[in-house]
Amino acid sequence: MSGMRIKDAGLIDQSKPIKFTFDGKAYSGFKGDTVASALLATGIRVFARSFKYHRPRSVWGAWSDDPNAIVDIALDGISYPNCQATTTALAEGMEVRSINAWPSAERDVKGVLDLAHRFLPAGFYYKMFMWPDWHLFEPMIRKMAGLGTLEKEVSDQFQSAILHEHCDTLIVGGGPAGLTAARVAAEAGKSVTLVDDHAELGGSLFSMAHARGLNASDWVAEQTAAIQSAGGHILTDTTAIGVYDHRMISLVTDRGLGTAPIMRKMRADHVIIATGAIDRPVTFVNNDRPGIMSVDAGTEYLARYGVRVGEKIAFLTNRPDVSTNLEQLAAAGASINIVEAATPHIQAIGTKSITGLVVGGKSISCDTVLASAGQTPLIHLWRHAGGKLAWDEDRQTFIPSAGPDWMRVIGAAAGTFDFDVAVQEATAVALKAPAPPRSIYKVTPLRPDLANKGRQWIDFQHDVTLKDVALAHRENMVSVEHLKRYTTLGMAGDQGKTSNIAGLSAMAELKGQSIPEVGTTTFRPPFVPVPLEAFRGTKRDRQMAPLKRLALEPEHRALDAAMGEYGGWLRPAWYGGDDEKTAVVHECKIAREAAAIMDGSALGAIEVIGPDARDFVNFVYYNTMSNLKPGRIRYGFMLSESGLVFDDGVMACVDDRRFIISCSSSHADAVMAHLEHWRQDSFDPKRVHIHDTTVNWSTVTIAGPKASDIVTELGVLENLHDFPHMSLRFGDFEGAEARVARVSFTGDTSFEISVRNDFAATLWRKTLEIGKKHGAGPVGAEALTVLRAEKGYILVGKDTDGETMPHDLGFGAPRLKKSAAFVGDRSLHSEKANSEARKQLVGLIVKDGEPMLPIGAHIVRNKNGKRFSVGYVTSSHDSPTLGRPIALALVEGGEHAMGEPVDLWHLGQARSAKIATSCAYDPEGARIDA
Incomplete structure (x- = not known):
């Protein structure tokens, strides 16, 4: 027997059953269950398969410290890949599927890969698949890589939110220490926010309360009421995933599958970390077998979910404080066998579930092993904030040392494993007073047994064994960071929670050093896997970049304009309902022969x-x-x-x-x-x-040889004398201020008239009415792009790239002559900035009768029999004005290559052209001042 439900035990509601399926079979749990607790209660042990060897995997922990029980879930027609079974709340109708297994976790056909383990050590793919060609194997390897299945169609229905908040004191962790600190701080008049990643506050209290003569639920309710009555704010189901610049702590509230997460960007004056500690595995042969889990997990499943994880339980631990765990499990009907964890040559027996242990040559029958090589404080947030760590030899773990003065760590996260001392510490820290001295707590060091020849697991999810660590050591991976990357140790969803110290311990034993001498890897956010919806928030699609609308949009639609998005604005692309090509040719002709009347309000x-x-x-x-x-x-x-x-x-x-x-x-x-x-x-x-x-302004632009006549007749200025190109004047339009700028983006005489939005429609209509007499008419954005390209006027981001400097565009004088400091000045004199191989803006001319060049076509040169790209086409159009194709391009050394022929290559097609100046129309600029 491997698991059973204890009637009326735990925090779940056993009067409310929930039906679900696992790998196609029907099961049931209760309201308050996680997927993991519900499956364990039915006796299921194998939840998934490991990444590389497809070994059977069950739960190790009872919460986010579990690296094993990863499942795919379908709920209400929506797929959720790679869910932690230990943290995912059970819901009616869930379809749970094991990952990395087919057809099921119990009977995975790829489990045969475990037989070839000796040929698949750490780093094997770096060596094995280099010959004869990596690309032959890459498709197969990529197909096998990864965990879980991402469906092709992903739901987009959730409207998640990103909130910005502030408080005086943020407490992370709602266990005994966190609750105490929150109550003390709130009653001292502080603005307090307490967050905990469980649905219920209390943390480890539920598994230890009876030993202290406490009713856990009553004690938690008392603290909660006091915090709230003092004005404190409590967030459950909320995880602090990381600490970022300027004291910003990201909090993610996960309200369960089928609902949108909430991201809170919290800034607090004072942060108290009370995140607790987790058990770390004992390293012995076959220590990854289903049925081997942490000591605290065994008690958590009983206290929270009413699940007794086994009938015959062996305790394999060096912890001196597990008596309460033993008592609770024994009271639930389990037989207990305490095993000396420091005994050499320990080995687990069983395949898909543990059936016993061999300890010092002696066999012990059991269906469950609760193991712990000591407790590891959860100090990820402390490290995110730049806090340092110190090795505590008595506790055999790293604890916080020097760090930011605005953050403190208390309780088990600080290595304080005594309840009474933790409460005293929480009270002192909440009042910013010195913490009391910690009580004595010693564990026997447990190092990996290098003499034991069987496979011993360090990282359960990524299948990293002690032999892999030894191989990395032999291959001179002297840094712990090299070890991590070579073996992938701690790089999965676990992020080193369970595997970190086990790996450091193994490396220390191999190198004959202490764990502090080996060092630690880097802790990076997020602390737990986070749904991408939380980062996206409501800022997505049109919510991310709302489409900006012109005040004159109704006027454009009345003229049958084809509307399109340009730079985030909905603007008229062309008018009249014709096809684009016909309309653009017509509008370019209007602009060059009479005047283009355009809406320039988007500038x-x-x-x-x-x-x-x-x-x-x-x-x-x-x-x-x-x-x-x-x-x-x-x-x-x-x-x-x-x-x-x-x-x-x-x-x-x-x-x-x-x-x-x-x-x-x-x-x-x-x-x-x-x-x-x-x-x-x-x-x-x-x-x-x-x-x-x-x-605040709408702008009507009039550009063309008839522009001066139209503006004169509009009467916005008394006269246009002494109004040269590149000048600004203020006039009047029907009693409202009119701002008139004489600037041009077409190369012709041009005026931009800006008025208040409530006068825009009147100005537009009157301009069209007057313009019609002169042969002018409305012109859209597509024709404008052709007109500007004829003049060689650039569009930043289209005719420039991430390397373009102003002298590449022909504007080199300020770089050499401007003496005053300006943004970017020093970078313009670097070796890279002065390279002769810089790409420069040029024009391209094709032979008569040839079609326009494709945008993106590469300009190529041959060298030593090979073709190299030296630039590309940025803009290309059929010019109605010139009656031939025109193009702009960025070309290496283009400024000194005028008149030279070039070869182009695009999608397998060869073309040719000649380099010319970027201005193809009216290079003298006579039309601007006409």
């Missing part, structure tokens, strides 16, 4: 205001902006600190204390963040203010 409009505004814009721009006079506009680049082109656009000077930055429509939010970063980092925030006014 970013960010105002920089303040006494230091002029110095600020000069600093954030590559070009010199300090000498820009009021009423004038200048084109320029913003760079990243790496000297790369971040954004381009024009900036207008209103007066010495006010500037208007016009940036790319798709980059407005990023530019705003960029400016705010440098405002706070390098300037007095009180003397520079930044406002994104993009949505």
